[in-house]
Amino acid sequence: MKQNFTVLIEQGEDGAYIATVPALKSCYTQANTIPELLENVHEVIEICLEENEPPILAKFVGVQQVEVAI
Numbered sequence: 001m002k003q004n005f006t007v008l009i010e011q012g013e014d015g016a017y018i019a020t021v022p023a024l025k026s027c028y029t030q031a032n033t034i035p036e037l038l039e040n041v042h043e044v045i046e047i048c049l050e051e052n053e054p055p056i057l058a059k060f061v062g063v064q065q066v067e068v069a070i
Contacts, residue, residue: 006060007041009034023055024048 008020012030017037021027027048031037 003055005045005055008063009037019044021045021048023058025056 010018016030018030019041029040029044
């Protein structure tokens, strides 16, 4: 059985890439390159699923950047 997960990718101040899987609580990883990050994401999703973490069922709609004056 296969399941798709939305993965959010950001780049930290130090240049490292950070991936978060919103459907699985505490499911995240980081790496110095995108290919390495994607490899890590597969592994961390498998680990989260092995821990019987039930996915949060939500449909991905989109991402929006909002500018706020501070």
